Amino acid sequence: MKITFPHMGNTYICAKALLDDLGIEYLIPPFNSKKTLEIGTKYAPEFACLPLKINLGNFLQAYEMGADTILITGGCGPCRFGYYGEMHREILRDIGCEMDVITLEWPDKGAGEFLHRIRKLTGKLNPYRILKAVREAATTAMQADDLERLANRVRPRELQRGTTDRIYKAFLNLVKKADGSAGIKKLIRDTAGELLSIETDMDFRPLRVGIVGEIYSTIDPYTNLNISSRLGSMGIEADRRVTVSGWIIEHMIKKALRLPRDLSYADAAKPYLGAMIGGHAQETVGHTVMYARDGYDGVIQIYPLTCMPEIVAQSILPSVEKDFDIPVLTLIMDEMTGEAGYQTRLEAFGDLLKKRRERGVYGKTVALSGG
Amino acid sequence: MSITIGIPRSLYYYKFYPLWNTFFEELGAKVVVSDHTSKYILDQGVKSCVDEACLPVKIFHGHVLNLKDRVDCLFIPRFTSISKNEYICPKFGGLPDVVRNTLSGLPAVIDTEVNLRKSGKNALLAAYDAGKHFCADKRHIRKAFDKAVMCYRQYKKQLMDGKLPGDIFDKKAPKSKAHGAKPLNIAVIGHEYNLYDRYVNMNLLQKLKSSVANIITVDMLSEELINEKTRQLPKRMFWNFGRRAVGAALHLLERKDIDGVIFIMSFGCGVDSFVCDLVERRIRRESMIPFLVLTIDEHSGEAGMDTRLEAFIDMIRWRCSCENNLPAYG
Numbered sequence: 001m002k003i004t005f006p007h008m009g010n011t012y013i014c015a016k017a018l019l020d021d022l023g024i025e026y027l028i029p030p031f032n033s034k035k036t037l038e039i040g041t042k043y044a045p046e047f048a049c050l051p052l053k054i055n056l057g058n059f060l061q062a063y064e065m066g067a068d069t070i071l072i073t074g075g076c077g078p079c080r081f082g083y084y085g086e087m088h089r090e091i092l093r094d095i096g097c098e099m100d101v102i103t104l105e106w107p108d109k110g111a112g113e114f115l116h117r118i119r120k121l122t123g124k125l126n127p128y129r130i131l132k133a134v135r136e137a138a139t140t141a142m143q144a145d146d147l148e149r150l151a152n153r154v155r156p157r158e159l160q161r162g163t164t165d166r167i168y169k170a171f172l173n174l175v176k177k178a179d180g181s182a183g184i185k186k187l188i189r190d191t192a193g194e195l196l197s198i199e200t201d202m203d204f205r206p207l208r209v210g211i212v213g214e215i216y217s218t219i220d221p222y223t224n225l226n227i228s229s230r231l232g233s234m235g236i237e238a239d240r241r242v243t244v245s246g247w248i249i250e251h252m253i254k255k256a257l258r259l260p261r262d263l264s265y266a267d268a269a270k271p272y273l274g275a276m277i278g279g280h281a282q283e284t285v286g287h288t289v290m291y292a293r294d295g296y297d298g299v300i301q302i303y304p305l306t307c308m309p310e311i312v313a314q315s316i317l318p319s320v321e322k323d324f325d326i327p328v329l330t331l332i333m334d335e336m337t338g339e340a341g342y343q344t345r346l347e348a349f350g351d352l353l354k355k356r357r358e359r360g361v362y363g364k365t366v367a368l369s370g371g
Numbered sequence: 372m373s374i375t376i377g378i379p380r381s382l383y384y385y386k387f388y389p390l391w392n393t394f395f396e397e398l399g400a401k402v403v404v405s406d407h408t409s410k411y412i413l414d415q416g417v418k419s420c421v422d423e424a425c426l427p428v429k430i431f432h433g434h435v436l437n438l439k440d441r442v443d444c445l446f447i448p449r450f451t452s453i454s455k456n457e458y459i460c461p462k463f464g465g466l467p468d469v470v471r472n473t474l475s476g477l478p479a480v481i482d483t484e485v486n487l488r489k490s491g492k493n494a495l496l497a498a499y500d501a502g503k504h505f506c507a508d509k510r511h512i513r514k515a516f517d518k519a520v521m522c523y524r525q526y527k528k529q530l531m532d533g534k535l536p537g538d539i540f541d542k543k544a545p546k547s548k549a550h551g552a553k554p555l556n557i558a559v560i561g562h563e564y565n566l567y568d569r570y571v572n573m574n575l576l577q578k579l580k581s582s583v584a585n586i587i588t589v590d591m592l593s594e595e596l597i598n599e600k601t602r603q604l605p606k607r608m609f610w611n612f613g614r615r616a617v618g619a620a621l622h623l624l625e626r627k628d629i630d631g632v633i634f635i636m637s638f639g640c641g642v643d644s645f646v647c648d649l650v651e652r653r654i655r656r657e658s659m660i661p662f663l664v665l666t667i668d669e670h671s672g673e674a675g676m677d678t679r680l681e682a683f684i685d686m687i688r689w690r691c692s693c694e695n696n697l698p699a700y701g
Contacts, residue, residue, distance in 0.1 A: 047636075047644035076609045078458030080641055086606045087645055090652050108607050272472065275449060275484065277464035305423070308641040312465035315421045319472040332423060 001025065003102075003121070004067035006055035007032050009219035010172075011244050013144045015071075017181035018137035022122055022130065028176060029062040032222035036061060041335050043091055050223060050304035050334055051216040052084055056091060063097055071121070073252070074105030078278035079309060106256075136181035138253065141245035143188045147171070148228075150195050152239065155232030156206035159199045165229050167194050204235070207298070207353045210291035211240040212284045214303040214310050217333050218242055224302050224333065225342055234350045239296070241265075241287050242280060265290065272316045279309030285316055292324035297353045299326060305334040327352060374505060375401040376481070377442030379434035380408065382427055382463070383450065385536050385563040390523035391446065394498065397515030398505040403442050405434040408570035412437055417669050419473055426637040426668050427564045428462055428469070430571065435470055435477070444479040444504065448497070452488035457611045460642050530590040535576060536567045555687055558587040558623050560616050560650065561635035562643070565667065572635055573673045575665070575680070579633075582684045587629070589619040596622055613646045620650040624658050631661045631687050638668035661687055 003026040005015050012028050019026045030036070032054055040057030059070055075082035085103040092099050102121060107113040122130060148168075155164040171191040178184045209231060217223045218240055228238040254261050265286030266276070273285045288299045301317060303310035314330055321328045329349045331342065376395050378384060384404070395402050406412065408430055416433025438445060447470055450463040462469070467482035483501040487493050495516060502512035529539055557579055565572055566588060579586055589597075597618030601608060608614040623629045632654060636643035647664060654662050663683045665676065 045644055045648035047639060047641075048648070049641070049644070074606075076456075076607075078461045078464070078610065080645055082609060083606070083645055086604075087648070089605070090649060094652060094656070103606075273465060273468045274482075275451065275464060277451070278458065278461040281461065281465060306639040306641055306644065308461040309465075311421065311423045311428075312462055312469055314423060315469040316465075316472045 001069050001100075002027055002067045003069045003071050004029055004059065004062035005071045006051075006058045007036075007220065007222075008051075008216055009221060009244060010141070010144045010148060011219075013175050013184060014137050014141035014244060014248065016175065016178075017140040017184050018133055020180040020183075021133035021136055022125060024121065027062050027065055027067040029058040029065075029067075031172075032058070032220065036222075037335055043095055045087075047306060048087070049080060049307055051081070051220075052087060053335065054216075054220075054223065055084065056088060059088065059092070059099060060097065063099060067099070069100045069102060071102050071104065074103040076105070081279075133181075134253075138245065138248055140181045140184050140188075141248055143185060145243040145245045147188050147192055147195075148243075149239075150192055152228050152232065153237060154195050154198055154200060155229065156235045156237045157200040157202075157204050159201055161233055163198050164195060164232065167191060167198070206235050206237040207350070207357065208237045208239065208296045209353070210287060210296045210299045211238055211302065212242075212287045212291075212299055213280070213301045213313075214284075214307050215242050215247065215280050217302045217304050219244060223304070224331075225337070225339060227300070227302070227346070230343065230346055231350070234347065236350055236353070238300075239291075241290075242283055268293075272319060273312070277309055277312060279307065281309035281313040284310060284313040285320065288317060288320050288326075288328065289324065292320065292326040296326065297357065298349065299328045300349070301328060301330045303330075303332060305332050327356070373399050373401050374444065375403050375442045377403050377405065377438035377445045377478075379431055379438060379445070379447070380405045381431040381434040381568070382466075382564045385567040387523065388536075388540065389526040390519045392519075393522040394502070394515050394519035395446075395505070397518055398502055398512065400505050403438065405437040408434070408568050413570070413669060421473070423639070424462070424469075425639045426571065427562070428466075429669065430564075430568075431466070432470065432473065435474060439474070439477050442478055444481055445477065446481050446501070448501070449482050449484040451484060451486040452611075453485060454487055454611045455491060456488060456607070456609070457614065458488065458609055459611050460640075527590070530588075531593065533586075533591055535586075536563075537569060552583045552688070553691075555584040555630040555684070556587060556628050557584040557684075558619070558629055558632045559635065560589055560619060560632065562612060562637070562640075563590075565635050565637055571637075571667060572665075573667075573671070573676050575633075575635065575676075578677070578680060579684075582681070584630075584684070587623070589615050592619050592622060608646075610642050610646070613642055616646050617649055617653075620653055624654060624660070629660055630691075631663065631683065633663045633665060633683070635665045635667065638666050661690075 003019065003024060007029060016028065036057035037054055039060050040053035044053040044056050070088065072085055074085050085101050089101050102117055104117065151164050151168045158164050171187065174187055175184055178187045211218050211227065219242065231238045250261050265283050268289040269282045269286035273282055276282055284301060291299050301314060317328050329345065331345065378388065378391055392402050412433035413430055415436045416429040416431065419436065420429045420432045435445060447467045449467050450459055452458050467480055471477065471480060481501055481504055483497050485497045498516040499509060499512055502515065506512055526539065559566060559576065576586055597615050600621035601614050601618040603621065604617065608617055623632060634647050634650060636647050651662055654660055661683065663679065665679065
């Protein structure tokens with residue numbers, strides 16, 4: 001059995017830590033690329049959301065390299081993501097690609113089925129070792145997210161443009177060769193040291209933009225055309241509250257153990273969106289409010305075309321925009337998204353934010369068109 | 372004077388109107404329904420709504436605009452779930468918030484949450500919540516609700532017997548012309564609001580009828596029949612519509628009398644993107660039944676749709692009559 005899993009930004013770091021520690025044989029699919037998307041788009045239903053297409057591409061690329069089992073997480077609605085496993089099973093079956101799909105979720109059949117799936121994955125490992133590996137994987141994910149955050153902070157302030165990206169990209173490739181959670185953590189520490197030694201402009205006060213939206217497209221740099229790096233190189237600091245580790249800890253571990261979760265975003269979203277409607281709609285609205293309160297200069301919402309919960313959030317965001325006087329840009333991604341149009345919109349948004357800040361300094365007499 | 376409550380003739384109107392109507396009328400309110408969907412309503416909706424929303428949601432906005440100046444309050448419930456352990460599209464769950472934040476100058480909105488995910492009994496809680504705007508007496512609300520449920524059951528029975536909501540509500544069903552041909556059995560799968568709104572689907576059902584076809588909709592199949600089939604799925608479908616559509620398709624596969632299946636979906640529908648694909652895969656894999664997907668949005672032209680429909684029907688008829696005379700290569 002050779003396991004593979006879909007890419008979503010830095011998720012592979014956490015998955016690698018877990019599978020390395022458990023001693024399970026696995027294969028990391030090639031990083032998301034145009035080819036991945038092309039393969040996925042070819043076989044996926046036309047109106048399926050972008051993550052499904054990219055995931056399918058991941059699996060087929062991994063299949064060619066010898067993987068035979070897919071490990072994914074699931075859910076039970078109302079977002080489409082909960083049915084990804086079944087869709088993949090059907091699609092792979094129709095194109096004659098024999099892969100087994102193991103969905104890590106609480107099945108309808110109850111605990112027995114869940115244990116059966118775990119056993120299928122881990123064989124006869126002792127439960128203590130499994131729990132330890134899960135804990136190590138969760139802390140690895142947290143540290144990887146911290147590193148990404150650090151990179152996002154350093155990038156707009158670096159004196160030599162591109163230094164952060166070079167170091168961070170090298171790290172992403174090196175992780176593949178690291179051994180187990182311990183090896184990955186050491187690599188993260190080393191990379192953090194390198195990032196901290198980059199020469200930066202200490203006095204520079206970058207514009208700050210919050211990234212909100214659907215989890216996959218905000219986290220995965222291929223899907224969002226590397227937005228934090230694009231913004232960083234314009235001297236804008238990007239922040240994102242939805243992270244891989246946050247998702248694992250808040251959404252999976254705490255929910256399974258019924259521990260109290262951090263629901264500050266739900267409180268913030270309350271006046272606008274009164275209920276959980278699935279996906280990350282409530283997070284999107286809530287985080288936008290929180291960014292506005294924290295004095296951010298703007299918010300960018302990103303989601304894949306036809307994403308149901310984010311369409312709800314998008315219709316609500318103009319009210320938040322008005323109430324808190326914070327500009328919101330919505331970017332919708334699909335396989336047709338062109339890089340140039342995207343870059344233009346980001347630059348225009350950056351200019352708008354810059355002018356708004358200047359207006360704050362010089363007073364409202366400066367005409368926006370006058371430069 | 373009694374309060375007028377506005378119900379947009381859109382989305383779940385086609386599923387629950389008899390329930391809502393009886394309930395509010397029993398409580399002494401005057402129920403006003405928006406006009407039939409028209410080009411104007413559609414355009415108004417498209418203009419006010421975010422571009423990415425699907426056609427039904429855009430039309431819903433149009434209907435709200437049509438109503439807003441002539442009622443005291445609007446009934447836009449928050450539908451989280453209408454059946455145990457199942458959801459519906461997230462857009463239904465956020466509908467009152469979307470409408471409130473998109474349109475201005477609205478009258479009061481009754482945004483009762485309907486959430487039957489945990490238990491079907493929660494419907495009564497929703498009724499109390501919606502009813503409290505009209506009547507303080509809980510027993511009275513309960514009575515109105517019971518009566519409304521009776522009406523709803525009767526309506527469901529009528530649907531199951533093959534009546535269409537248009538015939539039931541408007542009581543002036545145009546009779547289809549008698550025709551010499553043998554009637555075909557065409558199953559039409561789609562969301563209620565696409566299937567029963569004559570403007571949206573460009574009179575699809577009527578057109579099918581006049582080309583001499585018996586229509587079979589998901590509403591004409593019993594829950595037991597559907598559930599028996601959906602139990603075969605490896606993972607439970609967690610959308611109410613999805614379960615019913617897939618179950619119905621699996622049932623149709625086994626029936627020998629189905630001549631064709633039409634799936635009507637709106638562009639960008641998240642639920643249908645998966646459900647339609649699953650249905651199509653099953654039908655193509657396990658049967659020879661012709662399958663047609665019609666995707667509609669605000670740009671759909673009637674001529675194109677007619678052409679596809681006619682071609683589909685012709686193909687089925689030819690198949691019945693001249694299959695043996697045709698060479699295998701077409």
